Every structure is written in structure tokens, then in C-alpha cells.
Amino acid sequence: MRKLLVATKNRGKAKEIKELIGDFFDEVLTLSDFEGNINIIEDGKTFEENALKKAKTIYDLYRLPTLADDSGLEVDALGGRPGVYSARYAGENATDEERIKKLLEELRDVPCEKRGAQFVCVLTFIDENGRVYQTKGICRGKIGFEPRGKNGFGYDPVFIPEGSTLTFAELESEEKNRISHRAKAFEKLKRILGEIYNEDISSE
Numbered sequence: 001m002r003k004l005l006v007a008t009k010n011r012g013k014a015k016e017i018k019e020l021i022g023d024f025f026d027e028v029l030t031l032s033d034f035e036g037n038i039n040i041i042e043d044g045k046t047f048e049e050n051a052l053k054k055a056k057t058i059y060d061l062y063r064l065p066t067l068a069d070d071s072g073l074e075v076d077a078l079g080g081r082p083g084v085y086s087a088r089y090a091g092e093n094a095t096d097e098e099r100i101k102k103l104l105e106e107l108r109d110v111p112c113e114k115r116g117a118q119f120v121c122v123l124t125f126i127d128e129n130g131r132v133y134q135t136k137g138i139c140r141g142k143i144g145f146e147p148r149g150k151n152g153f154g155y156d157p158v159f160i161p162e163g164s165t166l167t168f169a170e171l172e173s174e175e176k177n178r179i180s181h182r183a184k185a186f187e188k189l190k191r192i193l194g195e196i197y198n199e200d201i202s203s204e
């Protein structure tokens with residue numbers, strides 16, 4: 001019986017992680033399942049630092065395999081902002097709608113060809129022995145002029161991935177999970193998990 005703790009409070013993100021992780025774990029628990037009120041301050045300057053801090057905080061409490069995801073949206077016309085500040089872009093307690101509204105406002109006069117952006121996802125996995133692994137995925141696209149679609153979470157209604165005319169929020173989750181920044185980071189992480197856990201099985 002192999003458990004994975006996922007150090008996220010974001011339910012939309014948690015849902016995707018459960019869809020993407022595969023069958024390396026028998027049980028996948030997220031912060032809302034096992035740790036009601038922990039507050040991890042994400043004060044790193046990079047996605048890598050924040051993902052490591054989230055994973056390490058939870059690993060140190062439970063000493064079980066732990067995964068954290070730190071992600072965000074880098075907008076070309078804003079010099080890469082909001083980046084690591086994506087969750088706090090419109091203030092600590094703002095909603096996804098408020099963040100999207102602020103972004104569209106900032107980009108009001110930016111023409112289509114200058115609305116390039118990318119989603120970035122860094123995953124930190126810590127195994128039961130405390131070994132740390134990090135992977136990263138990037139998905140290029142552009143920011144639309146108005147929110148469209150109901151699927152997904154966060155900035156999905158305004159992000160149009162390269163090669164698509166639909167926003168992430170208009171795509172089915174299966175399609176987003178084929179092309180997203182998170183999907184790309186998971187492809188790399190799953191190769192690592194394959195090595196870690198196949199070794200375990202052969203030595204049992």
C-alpha cells in the first residue's frame with residue numbers, strides 16, 4: 001500500500017495531479033484530505049524554490065512520499081509577470097475571476113501578435129528516503145481578449161495554447177492533460193518514478 005501526499009490546497013490543481021500521476025501510488029491524498037489548516041508561505045524567488053519548500057514542509061511532517069507543484073503564468077508583454085506571483089497577482093484573497101480581470105485590464109491595449117505567454121510548472125517529489133527530484137514543464141500560448149470556457153481552473157479561460165483556437169477552459173480535461181505545462185512536467189516525473197519504484201519491486 002503506497003501513499004502519496006500532495007502538498008496543494010488548490011482543488012483544480014489536485015484534480016489534474018490525480019489524473020496525471022498514473023498508478024505508481026495506491027492512494028493519493030491532498031492537503032484538504034489530511035492537513036486542514038497548514039499555511040506554507042511561498043516566499044521563494046523561483047518556482048523551484050517554492051515547490052521545494054511546499055514539498056519539504058509536508059515531507060518533514062509525515063515522512064511519506066510527497067509531491068508539490070508550483071506553477072504560474074509568464075506573460076511576454078509583462079516581462080514574465082505575474083510568474084511566481086500568479087496566485088497573489090490580484091492580492092492574497094482574490095478569486096480566479098479577479099485575477100483574470102486584472103490581467104485582461106493590463107493587456108487591454110496589447111495586440112494579438114504581442115499577447116504571447118507561457119504556463120510553467122515545477123514539480124518537486126520527495127521519496128520515502130528524503131531524496132528530492134524536480135522536473136519542469138512549459139506550455140506556450142497566448143492570452144485571449146475575454147474569458148471563455150468553464151473547465152479547468154485559474155487562468156485557463158484566457159490561455160489559448162499553441163496550435164489551438166480554444167482556451168484551456170474550453171478543452172476537455174483529457175486534452176489539456178495531453179499538452180499542458182503540468183502534463184509535460186509529469187511526463188518527466190513519471191520516468192523518474194518508474195526507475196525508483198521498478199527498482200523497489202525487483203528487490204522485494
Ligand SMILES: O=c1nc[nH]c2c1ncn2[C@H]1C[C@H](O)[C@@H](COP(=O)(O)OP(=O)(O)OP(=O)(O)O)O1
Pocket residue numbers: 007008009010013042069070071072073086087088119152153154155156168180182
Ligand atoms: O494549469 C493551470 N491553469 C490555470 N491556471 C494555472 C494553472 N497552473 C497554475 N495556474 C495558476 C493558478 C494560480 O494562480 C497560480 C499557481 O500558484 P501556486 O502557488 O502554484 O498554486 P496555488 O497557490 O493555487 O495552490 P498551492 O500552492 O496550494 O499548490 O498559477
Ligand SMILES: [Mg+2]
Pocket residue numbers: 042087
Ligand atoms: Mg500557492
